[in-house]
Amino acid sequence: MVTYDYIILGAGAAGLMLASRMANDSFFDDKSILIIDKSKNKGNDRTWCFWEENEGEWDEVVTKTWSNIYFGSAQFSKTIPIAPYKYKMIRSEAFYNSLWESINAKSNFTFIEDTINSFSELKNEVQIITSKGRYLGLKLFNSLPNAEVYKSQDKYPLIHQHFVGWFVKVQEDVFDDSKATFMDFSVEQNDNTCFMYVLPVTRRTALFEYTLFSKDLLQHSEYEDAIKLYLENKNISDYTIVEVEKGNIPMTSFKFKNINSQHVLNIGTAGGWTKASTGYTFKNTSKKTKEVVAFLKTKNDLSKFHKKSKFWFYDLIFLDVLANHNGEGAAMFASMFKKANIKTVFRFLDEESTIIEDLKIILSVPPKRFIQAFIKRLF
Numbered sequence: 001m002v003t004y005d006y007i008i009l010g011a012g013a014a015g016l017m018l019a020s021r022m023a024n025d026s027f028f029d030d031k032s033i034l035i036i037d038k039s040k041n042k043g044n045d046r047t048w049c050f051w052e053e054n055e056g057e058w059d060e061v062v063t064k065t066w067s068n069i070y071f072g073s074a075q076f077s078k079t080i081p082i083a084p085y086k087y088k089m090i091r092s093e094a095f096y097n098s099l100w101e102s103i104n105a106k107s108n109f110t111f112i113e114d115t116i117n118s119f120s121e122l123k124n125e126v127q128i129i130t131s132k133g134r135y136l137g138l139k140l141f142n143s144l145p146n147a148e149v150y151k152s153q154d155k156y157p158l159i160h161q162h163f164v165g166w167f168v169k170v171q172e173d174v175f176d177d178s179k180a181t182f183m184d185f186s187v188e189q190n191d192n193t194c195f196m197y198v199l200p201v202t203r204r205t206a207l208f209e210y211t212l213f214s215k216d217l218l219q220h221s222e223y224e225d226a227i228k229l230y231l232e233n234k235n236i237s238d239y240t241i242v243e244v245e246k247g248n249i250p251m252t253s254f255k256f257k258n259i260n261s262q263h264v265l266n267i268g269t270a271g272g273w274t275k276a277s278t279g280y281t282f283k284n285t286s287k288k289t290k291e292v293v294a295f296l297k298t299k300n301d302l303s304k305f306h307k308k309s310k311f312w313f314y315d316l317i318f319l320d321v322l323a324n325h326n327g328e329g330a331a332m333f334a335s336m337f338k339k340a341n342i343k344t345v346f347r348f349l350d351e352e353s354t355i356i357e358d359l360k361i362i363l364s365v366p367p368k369r370f371i372q373a374f375i376k377r378l379f
């Protein structure tokens, strides 16, 4: 049986970014790399958005960019210019196709379409059991969902970013496609943190996503009713739903580093690369896959990949507050967007801010709940 140098489980955002970075780096030319996923052609199964300054690595597959974002709530509403940042949207099909092109060009990559049942560490290698066979690798990168690891503990808070989105098409120019609605808290809060997220791609097509940051998921019809009502309130009645997307992204400060080992590194959402306080994962995955490639050139023990960061603790406190006082989310976000500069907010969420910038964000939110959560965590 062949023992691959590297096996990548899952050809989604993280698996494919890692594979394509390896394919584009001659260091890996003499390494055998196996990718396994239950389906290769997933089409437009998701829409990724992220902010970044000016031009970026994925611009060739970007569908739309916005230079303004709208924040709406009872306490504060504003259209905010975000230059030099841009808010960018990628439809997944273009992204998958582009990455597969670079991977397919390399003969040292093998792809197997198969369902993975389990993997386990042997003495010096990792064994993967699929529905059709067994594979061995020296190093494993796993991006398969592993919700059981963070659901089976209660030391760290867990809420979900859950949503249903409708791409709707109208017959006249009604959408303002010069701005993306980042968070519109004008929807009924029902003691939760919920908002509408709106991405107008053209003046006639837009994605309306009803989103919650909360512990419990809703019935599918409840998300759809909220979108219908929102459209109605905007006087949009004559529309066609052209696509539907849904998601449930974990927001947790669970220490994912504890599930890595010498031979196994969990990547993507499965590796805790989702920003715990926002659910954003794409850009972090882009950064982290670069770091993994650099790491592999000099080091061997994958359990040493993780680096400590002050942002883990900030996210923990934020999630403690959001989990325990879910109905106060709208007021917290409104206060932050009102008082803090948007560039500072982005740098903070990108985990690139200085201590002074951190303080500006910390001072922008109502202090009571955060001080309570901080003291509770300290003791």
Ligand SMILES: Cc1cc2nc3c(=O)[nH]c(=O)nc-3n(C[C@H](O)[C@H](O)[C@H](O)COP(=O)(O)OP(=O)(O)OC[C@H]3O[C@@H](n4cnc5c(N)ncnc54)[C@H](O)[C@@H]3O)c2cc1C
Pocket (backbone or CB within 6 Å): 009, 010, 011, 012, 013, 014, 015, 036, 037, 038, 039, 045, 046, 047, 048, 049, 050, 114, 115, 116, 117, 143, 144, 145, 245, 246, 247, 248, 249, 267, 268, 269, 270, 279, 280, 281, 282, 283
């Ligand atoms: C609808 C949606 C929209 C999102 N939008 C954004 C956004 O705007 N911005 C952002 O930053 N993040 C967003 N996210 C979060 C995150 O970026 C994505 O979930 C991203 O795809 C995570 O990448 P991943 O590689 O960890 O997981 P995935 O992309 O989900 O990849 C996992 C892969 O594993 C495969 N797989 C799973 N189980 C098995 C099995 N048993 N056997 C074989 N293969 C298996 C799947 O087929 C899949 O290809 C969104 C998520 C969703 C669901």
